[in-house]
Amino acid sequence: MPKRKKQKRLEKFIDKLKNDEIDYEPIDEEDSGVNWSSYDKAQVNELKDMILFVRNSVDEAVERLGFDNDSETGRGRPSYPPEDLAKGVLLQQYFEVSNRVAAGFVDLFKEKLGIEEAYSYKTLERAYDNPHVAMILREVFEMSQESVEDEEDTFSPDGTGIPNSIKNNWEKEKDSEDGEPSNSFTKMIAMIGATYQLISSVKFPDNPKAHESPYFEPLLEETADRYVQITLVSADSGFLSRDNCDLVEKHGGEPRIYPKEGITLKRKGSWAWTDMLLDFIENPQEWLREYYTRSNVESGFSTFKRHFLSPLRKCIQRRRKTEAFARACDYNLKRASYVRRQEGLTA
Secondary structure (H helix, E strand, O other): OOHHHHHHHHHHHHHHOOOOOOOOOOOOOOOOOHHHHHHHHHHOOOHHHHHHHHHHHHHHHHHHOOHHHHHOOOOOOOOOOOOHHHHHHHHHHHHHOOHHHHHHHHHHHHHHHHOOOOOHHHHHHHOOOOOOHHHHHHHHHOOOOOOOOOOOOOEEEEEEEEEEOOOHHHHHHHHOOOOOOOOEEEEEEEEOOOOOOEEEEEEOEEEEEOOOOHHHHHHHHHHHHOOOOOOOOEEEEOOOOOOHHHHHHHHOOOOEOOOOOOOOOOOOOOHHHHHHHHHHHHHHHHHHHHOOOHHHHHHHHHHHHHHOOOOOOOHHHHHHHHHHHHHHHHHHHHHHHHHOOOOOOOO
16 A cells, blocks of 8 residues: 555544444453452452461561661661661552551551561651652562562553642643642552553652653663563553664564644654554554553552552652552552452462
8 A cells, every 4th residue: 555545544543433433343252261269369368368368478578688787887876777667668559547556557567567666656757758768668668579570561551640738630631721730649550561560660840740651661670670571561642652662672562652633654764663563454453452451550550559549648759659659559458369369370
């Protein structure tokens, strides 16, 4: 087919997409494949699993990082072990409670969590500034994905806002007259696996109005470092660019980024861009089925926001980022516990 005819066909298809004239035909799935007995057990045992996962993953993270608390010397009272503080941070965010209540929870669960000594709420507050705690959380985040690193191969990026106050609503503010969310939200941009819905990489921009597309590359690079294979990456039109298509192809995957008006088939050095659009006009139903794998990712964001209903509590921005990241760790640990009981996959 001549290039001019292909371009006209592409424009015609995009116009039909815009006007909802292409009827997407999803694959019939009579059986969801959910083992409801295992799902029930996962819910019943969620708290027990989370306490166990927090203890074991933090202890393993400290061992991998090679921390040696016995070498710390100096005047005054010895500092609390960073692993004990990290466990308190993860526990606080899982239960979404204030510092004082969380300190009580640490005292209540200290034997189960392997915490040597309970500490005050001010110690817990300062833990969000502790660089060793931050390193432990980063290691826990990576470890939480190990059970699916050779199973998951389909990913999708998306962004949302976590409220900094109970008065704020992300959907209302981002759809307001100026079309931008206010500073009353912390922006979260994440890459999530479509099959198991674990967060593979996450960023928290300083600017809540930051565009999401520039974060595509670091999210994808980190995901590629953690997973054995990437076969498909689907994203909405906000991520549409030749550079992003090339990045997906570089890591062995196929891009499925929603097209928009005004684009052309011209490669401009990107074969991945042209191949993606040609696949779209040659087999739109198959293309859309692959694109709509991102609905599972939206489900993952929904699960995240339904668990973490409370706004972020920290007033200092760097502490607030640690707080938000701890929630991502908790979300992954919770998903990992469900995967373990439903799929039998263990790290």
